[in-house]
Amino acid sequence: MRFAKRLSYIDISGIRKMFELAKAEGVINLALGEPDFGIPPSAKQAIISGLAQDFTHYTPNKGIEELRSAIAEKLRKENGIASSGEDIIVTSGASEALHLAILALIEPGDEVLVPNPGFVSYSPLVRLAGGVPVSYEVAESNAFEPRVEEIEEKLTKRTKLIIVNSPSNPTGAVFSRRTVKEIAKLAESEGLALLSDEVYEKIIYEGEHHSFARYYPETITVNGFSKSYAMTGLRLGYVHAPSEAIEEMLKIHQYIQASTVSLSQLAALAALEQGEEHVKEMVTRFKQRRDLIMKELTGLPGVTCLSPRGAFYAFPNFSTYGSSQELAMELLRQAKVVVTPGTAFGSAGEGYLRFSFATSEENIIEGMRRIKHYLEARQ
Numbered sequence: 001m002r003f004a005k006r007l008s009y010i011d012i013s014g015i016r017k018m019f020e021l022a023k024a025e026g027v028i029n030l031a032l033g034e035p036d037f038g039i040p041p042s043a044k045q046a047i048i049s050g051l052a053q054d055f056t057h058y059t060p061n062k063g064i065e066e067l068r069s070a071i072a073e074k075l076r077k078e079n080g081i082a083s084s085g086e087d088i089i090v091t092s093g094a095s096e097a098l099h100l101a102i103l104a105l106i107e108p109g110d111e112v113l114v115p116n117p118g119f120v121s122y123s124p125l126v127r128l129a130g131g132v133p134v135s136y137e138v139a140e141s142n143a144f145e146p147r148v149e150e151i152e153e154k155l156t157k158r159t160k161l162i163i164v165n166s167p168s169n170p171t172g173a174v175f176s177r178r179t180v181k182e183i184a185k186l187a188e189s190e191g192l193a194l195l196s197d198e199v200y201e202k203i204i205y206e207g208e209h210h211s212f213a214r215y216y217p218e219t220i221t222v223n224g225f226s227k228s229y230a231m232t233g234l235r236l237g238y239v240h241a242p243s244e245a246i247e248e249m250l251k252i253h254q255y256i257q258a259s260t261v262s263l264s265q266l267a268a269l270a271a272l273e274q275g276e277e278h279v280k281e282m283v284t285r286f287k288q289r290r291d292l293i294m295k296e297l298t299g300l301p302g303v304t305c306l307s308p309r310g311a312f313y314a315f316p317n318f319s320t321y322g323s324s325q326e327l328a329m330e331l332l333r334q335a336k337v338v339v340t341p342g343t344a345f346g347s348a349g350e351g352y353l354r355f356s357f358a359t360s361e362e363n364i365i366e367g368m369r370r371i372k373h374y375l376e377a378r379q
C-alpha cells in the first residue's frame with residue numbers, strides 16, 4: 001500500500017511508546033494521563049438506566065439537546081461565555097473537538113502557533129490538516145506561561161490560529177487573568193482565530209481558571225469530561241464557537257462521526273447535573289498527592305521543580321542529568337519507574353521530565369524512593 005504523504009510528518013506519540021514499556025512487571029507508572037478514580041456514581045447510574053431503556057441509537061449530530069443545554073448553562077455560569085446550546089457540538093473526546101477546529105480552519109501552508117512544551121496532539125493535528133506548527137515557548141522562568149511578546153513576534157502573513165492550553169499539560173501552569181486577556185486582545189486585534197483547550201479547568205490547586213472566550217468571543221473553546229469527571233474511556237468532549245464556525249465543523253463531524261456515543265452523553269449530562277461533589281473530592285486527593293510529590297521531588301539531588309498549580313502533572317527540571325530521553329530510559333531500566341521525557345512535548349521540554357500524580361500515594365512514594373536511590377548512586 002502507498003500511504004498518504006501527510007503521515008510521513010507524524011511520529012507515534014512519545015507517550016504511547018512509554019506506555020508500551022510500562023507494561024513490564026514490577027514497573028511503577030508515573031506517566032499516566034488519566035485520573036485513577038471512577039466516574040461519578042450519578043453518571044454510572046445514567047448509563048445503566050439508559051441501557052435498560054435501549055438508549056443505544058444515533059443521537060442528533062450535535063448531541064442530545066438536554067446535554068447541550070446543560071453545557072450551555074455551565075459555560076454561562078462558570079466561564080462567562082454566552083451560549084444557546086446551538087453553538088455547541090458534542091464530540092468524541094476533546095481530541096475530536098481539537099481535530100474539528102483545526103480541520104475547519106487550516107489550509108495547506110497556514111501557520112499555527114502551538115505551545116512548546118505542549119500537549120502532544122496539537123502539532124500532529126496541524127500537520128494532518130497540511131498546516132505548519134510554529135512553536136512559542138512556555139518557559140519555567142515565566143512560570144510556564146506564554147510570553148505575549150514572543151507570540152506577537154512569531155506572527156507572519158501565514159498565521160491563522162493560536163492554540164492555548166490552561167491549565168496546561170505537561171507543565172501544570174494556570175495562566176493569570178492578565179496573560180489570558182493579553183493573548184485574547186492580540187488575537188482579536190490581529191483578526192486571528194484562537195483555540196483554547198480547557199480540559200483541565202476543574203483541576204486547579206492555586207489560582208483561578210479564566211476562559212479566553214470571555215475576553216474574545218470569537219474563541220473556539222474545547223473541553224471534555226475525561227479529566228474533570230474521570231471519564232476518559234467514555235470519550236466525551238465538546239466544542240463551543242460562534243455559530244458560523246460550528247456550522248463548518250458540523251460538516252466534518254457529521255461525516256467522520258455522525259454522533260458520539262449515546263450512553264456517554266447520558267453519563268455526561270448526569271455528571272454535569274450531579275457530579276460536582278465527586279470532582280471536589282478528586283481534586284482534594286490530587287492536591288494531597290501534588291504536595292506529596294513536590295516534597296519528594298525537591299528532595300532529589302540536582303533537581304528543581306515549580307509547584308504545579310493545576311492539572312495532575314509535575315514538570316521538574318532535571319537538566320543537570322543530561323538528555324531527558326536518555327534519563328527517562330535509564331529510570332525505566334535501572335529504577336523500574338516510567339516517567340515521560342519532556343521532549344515528548346516539544347524541543348523546549350529538553351531537560352525536563354513529566355511526572356503524573358494521577359496514581360496512588362503508595363506508587364508515588366515507592367516510585368520516588370527508587371528514583372532517589374538511582375540518582376544518589378549516580379552522584
Ligand SMILES: Cc1ncc(COP(=O)(O)O)c(C=O)c1O
Nearest residue numbers: 033093094095119169224226237
Ligand atoms: C491538554 C489536553 N487536551 C486534550 C486531551 C484529550 O482529551 P480527551 O480524552 O477528551 O480526548 C488531553 C488528554 O490527555 C490533554 O491533556
